Amino acid sequence: MSKRTQLSDEELLEELRLRIKKSKDTLLQLQQLNKELQIVNKKLSESEALKSHFLSNVANEMVNPFSSIMGLSKAIMAIGPNDFEKAKPLAQLIYSEAFNLDFQLTNIFAAARVEAGQTNVEINMVDINSLIRSVLEAYDFKTKQKKLSINLHYTTDENLANNFFFPTDAEMLKVILSNLLSNGIKFSSANSKIEINAGIVDNELFISIRDHGRGISPEYLEKIFDRFDKGNKEINSINEGYGLGLSVTKAYLDILGGRIDITSEVGSGTLIIISIPRPKDIEPEGFAFDGNEFIFDEGDNQTF
Amino acid sequence: MTQELPSHYLYPAALFFSKEPYLINTILGSCVAICLYDTTLKIGGMNHYMLPFWNGQGLASPKYGNIAIEKLVEQMLKAGCSKQNLVAKIFGGGEVIDAGSNMFNIGKRNIEIGETMLRDLGIKIVASDTGGKLGRKIQFNTQTGAVLMKLIQRTLIPQNNNR
Numbered sequence: 001m002s003k004r005t006q007l008s009d010e011e012l013l014e015e016l017r018l019r020i021k022k023s024k025d026t027l028l029q030l031q032q033l034n035k036e037l038q039i040v041n042k043k044l045s046e047s048e049a050l051k052s053h054f055l056s057n058v059a060n061e062m063v064n065p066f067s068s069i070m071g072l073s074k075a076i077m078a079i080g081p082n083d084f085e086k087a088k089p090l091a092q093l094i095y096s097e098a099f100n101l102d103f104q105l106t107n108i109f110a111a112a113r114v115e116a117g118q119t120n121v122e123i124n125m126v127d128i129n130s131l132i133r134s135v136l137e138a139y140d141f142k143t144k145q146k147k148l149s150i151n152l153h154y155t156t157d158e159n160l161a162n163n164f165f166f167p168t169d170a171e172m173l174k175v176i177l178s179n180l181l182s183n184g185i186k187f188s189s190a191n192s193k194i195e196i197n198a199g200i201v202d203n204e205l206f207i208s209i210r211d212h213g214r215g216i217s218p219e220y221l222e223k224i225f226d227r228f229d230k231g232n233k234e235i236n237s238i239n240e241g242y243g244l245g246l247s248v249t250k251a252y253l254d255i256l257g258g259r260i261d262i263t264s265e266v267g268s269g270t271l272i273i274i275s276i277p278r279p280k281d282i283e284p285e286g287f288a289f290d291g292n293e294f295i296f297d298e299g300d301n302q303t304f
Numbered sequence: 305m306t307q308e309l310p311s312h313y314l315y316p317a318a319l320f321f322s323k324e325p326y327l328i329n330t331i332l333g334s335c336v337a338i339c340l341y342d343t344t345l346k347i348g349g350m351n352h353y354m355l356p357f358w359n360g361q362g363l364a365s366p367k368y369g370n371i372a373i374e375k376l377v378e379q380m381l382k383a384g385c386s387k388q389n390l391v392a393k394i395f396g397g398g399e400v401i402d403a404g405s406n407m408f409n410i411g412k413r414n415i416e417i418g419e420t421m422l423r424d425l426g427i428k429i430v431a432s433d434t435g436g437k438l439g440r441k442i443q444f445n446t447q448t449g450a451v452l453m454k455l456i457q458r459t460l461i462p463q464n465n466n467r
Contacts, residue, residue, distance in 0.1 A: 039359075040357075040359045040360060042360075043359060043360025043361070046360065047364075111363055114317070114365045115363050115365045115366075116366075116375070117319035117320075117365060118319075119315070119317075119318055121318075223361075225361060225362045226361055226362060227362065247363045248363070250362050251317070251362060251365055251367070254316065254367060255315050255316060255317050301452050301454040302433070302452070302454070303450055303451070303453075304393050304432075304433065304450070304451040304452075
């Protein structure tokens with residue numbers, strides 16, 4: 001107490017300066033928080049708008065393919081007995097329309113399950129090589145349409161070279177890869193290359209996809225995982241889909257504990273790398289009934 | 305007796321509720337899990353969220369506390385639970401160093417949103433073990449409402465990349 005009365009002018013000034021600085025800092029923090037709040041507000045209202053846009057979008061994206069499927073099937077039915085050759089290109093068109101519908105529906109349902117918190121994860125040993133090849137095969141007709149060439153490479157730890165298995169959820173990984181490949185194909189320039197590299201390094205599965213397409217602008221790159229956002233709005237008519245693919249991809253990677261990194265340059269293409277850590281301490285399906293043994297041994301646990 | 309219950313492993317960003325009795329297991333670092341239990345119907349559910357608020361990024365999923373809590377309560381009320389019979393137990397929110405995360409105090413903020421929302425909903429928190437520097441394994445018996453917990457070293461915690 002007695003000390004306080006003996007404060008010199010300098011000390012007093014110093015204390016004052018400190019306090020003024022403190023309140024300035026608080027103010028700055030508050031301003032920062034306000035700014036963040038504004039951004040969030042804007043995002044939420046944008047998200048609302050995009051959601052209603054999504055609903056009107058569903059009409060187009062569903063109704064148009066169905067009417068062309070029906071039209072094309074009718075055309076096939078009308079083909080005379082000697083003209084069956086003509087059916088092939090029509091059937092290809094039907095396949096392509098149905099394929100797109102199937103893909104979009106998969107994403108919509110996946111997004112709905114993620115938002116409900118009801119994504120079912122089933123960890124199994126997955127043959128990564130055959131999974132990638134099956135996805136590539138499914139997109140074969142699209143890569144042919146655009147005359148793209150796809151190069152597939154593997155980099156793995158030596159002892160894994162012949163045994164490319166990784167414990168993960170096959171269905172989820174398939175959805176992730178389909179979305180990345182579908183985007184890669186959609187935004188590639190015709191006659192260009194897509195390079196895919198996959199491997200297991202340090203207990204992490206990584207897969208990279210590089211395309212040589214139009215690339216992504218830095219402004220859009222920031223919002224790329226937002227739902228219903230499709231980047232360039234002027235080209236909606238060519239840019240089919242709902243803008244759900246990458247948000248589903250990101251959400252699935254979150255659940256699997258993985259990461260996604262996107263680097264892109266407008267005009268020269270995009271490189272996307274995903275990595276998924278080997279699941280630790282997560283029960284493989286089939287051992288699920290041993291819950292007690294898996295988590296708790298005698299003694300050192302607490303009950304609440 | 306508990307050995308006979310089916311068990312469910314709850315992944316981050318998911319939630320689980322069933323009218324049937326279950327053992328729900330999960331592992332927490334900076335994430336928070338809220339176990340809700342209806343003391344009359346003797347049923348329960350759990351969520352497991354990674355971040356406090358949905359900020360318009362990505363999908364509006366139970367990865368975010370505000371959505372995870374809302375959805376779990378909603379599901380339980382739909383199943384016939386009444387709010388005054390619900391009790392909550394909160395776990396997690398440790399200060400686990402997370403290589404992929406650049407968020408400050410994420411564990412603390414996760415705990416905070418959980419406590420605030422439960423208070424606003426009028427749901428009593430009857431037990432909790434939060435904060436600290438270690439991760440946690442928990443197992444929720446939705447038949448009895450009991451939660452077993454064990455502290456674990458952070459190396460065992462699945463690395464969740466929050467961003």
